[in-house]
Amino acid sequence: MNQGEDPRWPYLSPSFVAWDWVPEPRAGLRRLLLPATAAHARPLARTNAVLDVLEGLDAAMRAMEDDALLLITEAYRRGASWAQIAGRLGRSKQTVHQRYQNRVGAAQTEKLLLADLAHAHGKARRIYEHGGSPDDRARATAFLRRHPRPRQSRRPGAGGSQ
Known part of the structure; x- marks a missing residue:
C-alpha cells in the first residue's frame, strides 16, 4: 500500500487539518511550522507543504541545538556539574559530557x-x-x-x- 493511501498518513501529515492535535510541546512546534494553507492544498502542493515543514523543522532543530549549547555553556560556567546538566536533560552524564565538553569553551x-x-x-x-x-x-x-x-x-x- 502506498503511504498516500494509508489511512494513518493524513493524520501524520501536515496536510491534515488536525496535524497539531498532539501533546505539547510538539503541538506548539507544529503550529509554528505549519503553512496556513497546507490542509486545503492540492496533493502536489501538500507534498511541497510537507517538504516546507520538514525544512522548517530542520532549521528549528539547529536553532534549538544552538540554544542548548549556549544554555549548557552558561550552566557549566556558573558551576553546574556535568551530572547536574545531564540530569536536567534526562541523559547520562557520559553522553552529555562527550557531546558538549569540547564545545563549551x-x-x-x-x-x-x-x-x-x-x-x-x-x-x-x-x-x-x-x-x-x-x-x-x-x-x-x-x-x-x-x-x-x-x-x-x-x-x-x-x-x-x-
Missing part, C-alpha cells in the same frame, strides 16, 4: 554567543530609536545600558571579522 561557541548579542543589540537599538511598546522600550533601554555596544571576543579568531 570552543571559539565557535563564543562566536555564536557574540552573534546573538550583536543581533539583540541591533534590535534593542531599533526599538530605542524608532519606538515600540512601553515594555519593549524599557527592556531596550535596560539592555543598552548594560551592553552599550557588542563586545568583541577576547579570544583570537572567536569573534569579529576575520
